[in-house]
Amino acid sequence: MxxxxxxxxxxxxxxxxxxxxxxxxxxxxxxxxxxxxxxxxxxxxxxxxxxxxxxxxxxxxxxxxxSMEAIGDLLALWRDRSRSSAQVKAIALDHVAALRRRIAELEGMAGTLSDLAERCCGDERPDCPILDDLAERPDAGTSPRP
Missing domain, CATH: 1.10.1660.10 (Multidrug-efflux Transporter Regulator; Chain: A; Domain 2)
Structure with a gap:
């Protein structure tokens, strides 16, 4: 070229x-x-x-x-040979905590959907607790109905 x-x-x-x-x-x-x-x-x-x-x-x-912001911070630390590894570790541990929170949220959603699916007959009738829950609750997916 x-x-x-x-x-x-x-x-x-x-x-x-x-x-x-x-x-x-x-x-x-x-x-x-x-x-x-x-x-x-x-x-x-x-x-x-x-x-x-x-x-x-x-x-x-x-x-x-x-996140892109964290990647920018990590890149800056990677390029800075006078960095402290404690700074890098803090970013990593903050991310681990955020991942664990997200996992807990996803587990909650999966549990709610699983409970709703168990209550749904899944037959030819129109009654469906899954649709009822979605229609009634603005926070659907976070916790099952009592």
Whole structure:
């Protein structure tokens, strides 16, 4: 490719090597998680080894469910060699607590739906406690009816 710097690759190649779509790479650039790319003479974005490493870091953090804000904080700490591991641990433990809260919420929803499904005959009749619950309660899915 004319104007292609040695050791640099296109956005498509970066996407393939990191498992992060080109669309997400552009998004990460727009929100500052990834620095603005170097452009080839053709105007195409090009990426180097450090960019790929950052993209893999972001992808792994996303796979673990971190928010974009937390990923930004983690990236800043990763780049700061004078960081304290206590800062990183605090972010991770906050995320663990949030995940556990979400798991509890999901378990509650599953329990409610399971209870409602058990009460539903599932036959040819129109009566359905599941639909009745959804129609009557604005907080459906959080707790079963007494």
């Amino acid at each position: 004319k104007g292609h710097e040695p050791g640099r690759i296109t956005i498509g190649e970066a996407a393939r090597l990191t498992g992060v779509s080109a669309k997400m790479i552009r998004y990460y650039e727009s929100i500052g998680l990834l620095p603005a790319p170097i452009r080839a003479e053709s105007g195409y974005r090009t990426y180097g080894a450090a960019d790929l490493h950052t993209l893999r870091f972001v992808r792994r953090a996303r796979d673990l469910g971190f």
